[in-house]
Amino acid sequence: MKTLVFALPGNEALAAALAVHLQAERGEAVIRRFPDGESYVRILSDVQDQKVVLVCTLHQPDQKLLPLYFMANTAKELGAAEVCLVAPYLAYMRQDKQFHPGEGVTSRYFADLLSGTVDRLYTIDPHLHRFHHMNELYAIPAQALHAAPIVAAWVKAHIDKPILIGPDEESLQWVSEVAGLADAPYLVLNKTRLGDREVQVTQPEMASYQQHTPVLVDDIISTARTMIETVQHLKQLTPQAPVCIGVHAVFAEGAYEALLQAGAAQVITCNTIPHISNGIQVDALLAEAIRT
Numbered sequence: 001m002k003t004l005v006f007a008l009p010g011n012e013a014l015a016a017a018l019a020v021h022l023q024a025e026r027g028e029a030v031i032r033r034f035p036d037g038e039s040y041v042r043i044l045s046d047v048q049d050q051k052v053v054l055v056c057t058l059h060q061p062d063q064k065l066l067p068l069y070f071m072a073n074t075a076k077e078l079g080a081a082e083v084c085l086v087a088p089y090l091a092y093m094r095q096d097k098q099f100h101p102g103e104g105v106t107s108r109y110f111a112d113l114l115s116g117t118v119d120r121l122y123t124i125d126p127h128l129h130r131f132h133h134m135n136e137l138y139a140i141p142a143q144a145l146h147a148a149p150i151v152a153a154w155v156k157a158h159i160d161k162p163i164l165i166g167p168d169e170e171s172l173q174w175v176s177e178v179a180g181l182a183d184a185p186y187l188v189l190n191k192t193r194l195g196d197r198e199v200q201v202t203q204p205e206m207a208s209y210q211q212h213t214p215v216l217v218d219d220i221i222s223t224a225r226t227m228i229e230t231v232q233h234l235k236q237l238t239p240q241a242p243v244c245i246g247v248h249a250v251f252a253e254g255a256y257e258a259l260l261q262a263g264a265a266q267v268i269t270c271n272t273i274p275h276i277s278n279g280i281q282v283d284a285l286l287a288e289a290i291r292t
Contacts, residue, residue, distance in 0.1 A: 204233065
């Protein structure tokens, strides 16, 4: 059984890298929009009895979901043996409970939708908080891979004397793992969220780490308010300009630029979402999981 790797729009670079790692063929398809905004999908490759890998990271998911749904179902109708989704960033994970009356638990609804669309899912560091395992949400085999080892390898290779800083208590387990793998000390701060774009972060205790480079690590950088406030604290506490690392470069409009303007020496992300800050590659990590 051959493996065919298809890129949905915007995912061409990652799909090409995965095809090389997997020694797989690139699938050919036409995906476009009609003038009325509806999606058109046509698969040109022969997928009969083949393993189809659809590469589609799911930031800004609402505009991506229908083409993905149509691609997966077209592949199944054309006789694909298995349809796998590689979604390095997985959307709709943070609404994991009803916070206010009348809300929906959209993480569960989204999981139901994807579970009925593809046969298997691969993602990286999804925001698992109240749900602790992917199988609590997904009815298909869904593998959550972890970027901690490759983030730690980047830190070891590029930062001479790091002190890792996590933004809140939720980050403790993840930041401690990266720190352990990078042979570096770490601190975890307390964060209070006041709104979608406003947070309060406690000051880190930097007295013992004046010669260390602060490395702020988080899974998602969206508005960047947490990192911006932490960077502003650090400017008053240490002479070393901080480096900011995020797994997923979600970045609301202007957030990346604001983080650099706040005083970050460097902003580095994994290539789970295409962005100018991508400096840590997840290609081999994903390929290894797909092979096994």
